[in-house]
Each structure stands twice: as structure tokens, then as C-alpha cells.
Amino acid sequence: MPATQFICPDGQRISMLQCLTACPIQIRCMFLPTLRAIAKSVNRPIAEPTVTELIAGVRETYLKKTTSYAVSPQRVLYALQGQAVHTLHERCTQGEILSEIRLKDQITSGQFDLYGKILDTQEGVLGDLKVTSSYKLMKALGIYKQKITTGEVYKTGLKKGQLKYRTILCKDGVRHVWDWAVQLNYYRMLLEEAGFPVERMYIQALCRDSGLRIAAERGIDQSLYIIPIYKISNQWIERYFRKKAALLQQARETHRLPPICSSRERWQDRKCLDYCDGREFCPYSQKLQQFRKVG
Template sequence: MSPQIGFSCPDGDKIKFEDCLKKCCMKNRCLSLPTLKKMSQQRIWEGVPSTTQLINGIRYILLTTTKDFYQSPQDMAFALLGTKFHASLEDDEFIMEKKCKSKNMTGTFDFYSPETKTLWDYKTSGGYKVKKALGLISRKISDPSGERYKTSGKGYKKGDIKKINEWYQNPNEIDAWEWELQLNRYRLWVEEAGYKVDSMKIEATIRDGGTIVATKYGLKNNIYIIPIKRLPDTYVLDFFNKKAKALKLATAIGWAETCNDRESWGGKRCEKYCSI
């Protein structure tokens, strides 16, 4: 999948995977050898994109599949966590980790329950993304404990009942477009195989669960079940087929337009999180 050929070391140097695994270029290894070895096991790009890939911008896919690059092991930590998490859930008794393929894309769904006719996908995610997928928003209410402010401040006076954030779900605020597209594409494959899908759900484990960051987003649990809405079949197929076609053209000419606002997370991905 990726032409990542090595690591960016903590001291600023770059080293190819095979050289790193043979001998560290620093005095001490930045991580354990088994962890670095697992991180070095990259998928080989064979020209057919995955469903997950196609949700990204075409330029991002083009660069990460055609240009050699190095990445810090620290920046790969959450991807490794997700890989280990999926591996730990494999079970021969269930329909799990099944690979699907069409002429222009591939995909692997995590779990289908014949009993409930539910298609599941497991995610390890940051709290902000889970908050958006749940449609959580906050409003100020009076503290049920009746606690009062001991001093005056902006917007309140000494003796006033304290205001706290109350979090609640607003269906109009739900933003899970990546997960909706991904699961609905898997759904079409599952249905093509003769299985009925009555519902789709994400089981999201929060990477920063139990921390101040998660609490700030109104998240009290470490794992959330997130219902995924059914999208029209034609909409799903049109989205992925157009992206696959655009990637094929971009690969042929070696150029693609910049990622749009949604694909670049409002520009934040380009600024802080792009590995290329």
C-alpha cells in the first residue's frame, strides 16, 4: 500500500527499514526491536486501492503510493495500536476479517453477525472524532449540586450557582461521513455475498479515554457503540468509483489536485498530520 521505506529517527536522521532492524544508527533504540519490526511491515501497493484509502484525497493517495518517504515511529503508534487490536479480536467462530474485492477496489470488513444481521467495524480513535460521530454538543446548566461561585468573574457573580457543561446527542450534529461511506461499501459486498444487513455499527475504542481530553468532549466511556446510517447504494458506488477512476488517472499522469477541505481536515492534516 505504501512506499514508506524507513524511519525518521529522533535525532533527525533517516534510516531504511532493513538498516534499522540490523543496527540502530543511534546509541540506543528509540523503541523495542519487535515494535520497529512490526512497524516496518508495510503493505505492498499493487495498483488496486482499498476502501479506506479512497476516502482520502487523491493527492494524498498518489503521494503515499508512489513517492518514497520516511516516517517517525512515534507518528505510527496509533496505526500499530489499531493493527494489534484487530488481530486480538480474530475468532474462527465468527465471520470476521473477510477480504472483499471488485474490479477497481478492495476492502476488509471486521465482523458480520448472522444472528442479528449486523455489520460491525472496530475503530481505535481520538475523542474528537468519536464526539463528532455521536453528535455530542454541550449546553450550560446550573450545577445540580447547588455549588455556588466563591468569587465574581466574567458572566457571573459571587454567590451565583455554578454553571457546568451538560453534554447531549443532537442527531443534526452527527458527522461520521468517513465511517458511513466505509461501512456502506462493506455492506454492499456482504449483501452481494447473499447476507442480509439490517444494521451497521462502529465499536469505537477511544485512544485518550479516561483523560481530561476525552472529558472535555463529553466522553465518559472508553468504548462507544455508534450506529451507522444506511446510505443509498448508488451514492456509495458513485463516490468510490469516481475516486478510483480519479486515482487511476492521477497515477498515469503523476499529478493530482490538492485535497479538499474535508479530506484535509480543514487544512490541519496538511499542517500537522500528513506523513508525506
């Protein structure tokens, strides 16, 4: 079941159809075409679970597919930015680069962004476009903050005699690109099955908040980064997706809620509290919300 309701800025819910037909408030919270584009973007007519849906928690995908949920237009606007970037690129492939083609196998389907000579003279390069935050980019580039001593000590006050520290940015950390790597590797498999060999894979990530102080503090000083993605074995990728697709299928057949999403899928609970579209119908999220109220 798709998203069927909007959450208005005052917290009221309204069916998307009703909102798009006539807003009960005198002036809409955003332009009508923007609302139409949001309604379209959250309701894509794809029956099978997609690659991105299978990368998310099975419970989340199950709830999004079986319940009629509500979205706040303000909160899903970022998805439009991503779609706009995709559309602009699609128009500039000049017939020599493949783009935005949905490929399918027995497990899932996925739409790759760009394939061809996209970076240099080599053919068969698979590219994916992301519009993301400086936080996610910092993680993806392996940047982390570390406190080091300045060699000085406090001369007065409560900390008198204690060492002074300052924070530096290190760039040799683990690159947190797991979800991007799994997604691109599945697209690679789909392309290769269709007879298009993939030589290299890259993410082109546009930073949503570049230029802001918070981005600079995270070591993000460019608006765009090219991030290489390495090959994961076909066997591992296939096993992972097959298992998740089977869990989802089982839940849909038995109408039983799948197990709680993993800590990574839950973003260590941040997603359950504020971002998951299925949270209204998820007992785990409800429990967390209660703790938050008590706390």
C-alpha cells in the same frame, strides 16, 4: 511506492532496512519487534486502491502510492493498537462469525472486521472496530459544548456588571460519522455482492484516552461505545468511489498531481501541516508550512 524511511526522534532520516538491520545510535528508540511491526503495518502489499485509501483525499493517496516517504515510528504507533484489537477479535470468532476477509470488485477492495450474530440474535450484522480519540468520539456521538449564562453578574473587576457564563455539554448535535459510514456502506455492498445480506451496521469504538480528564471534559465517560451506522444508497456510494478511483487512475497514468484534497479530507489543513504522509511532496502543504514559519 511504500514508506521506505523512518524519522528518528532527533529528526534524522534512515532507510527502514538500515534501521532494522542496525540502529546507528547505541540504544534503539523502541524495541526491534515494535519497529518491525510498524514497518510491516505501513507497507501492505495491496496493489489496488483500498476503500480507506479512496476515502482519503485523491492527492494524498496518489502521493503515498507514488513517492517514497518517511514516517516517524512514534507517530504511527496508534496503527499497531488498532491492529492488535483486530487480531484479538479475529481469534475469538469461534467459527460462527466471519472476520477480516478482503473482498474485491472492479473499483476497490476492502477488509471488513466482523459479520454475523455479533450483537444479538439477528444474523447479518456488520461490525467495524475502531480505536480512536475522545475528540473523534465526541464528534461521532454528536456531543458539543455550549456556553450558558449562570444568571449571575460579575460584581467587581474589568467584567463588572457583565453576565457570568458556564460551559455545558449537549448531546443532541450532528453525529460526525461520515467517513465511518461511507467505509461500512462499501463493505456492506461488497458483502451483499458476495451473497451475504447485511441487516444492520455498527462501529465499536474504543476510546484511546478514556479515563483522562480531557476525555471527561468532552463528555466521554465510557471506554467503549457502540455506534449505529445507517444505510447510504448503493448508487451514491458507487458513484463516489468510482469518481475517486478514476481521478487516482488518471493521475497515475499522466503522472500529474491530482487536485488539492477537500477541506474535510485535509481536516481543515491540520492534516496538511502535521499528519499527512504525502505532505513533504505536496505544494499546498509546503505553502502552509511557510506561512506557519512566518507567523
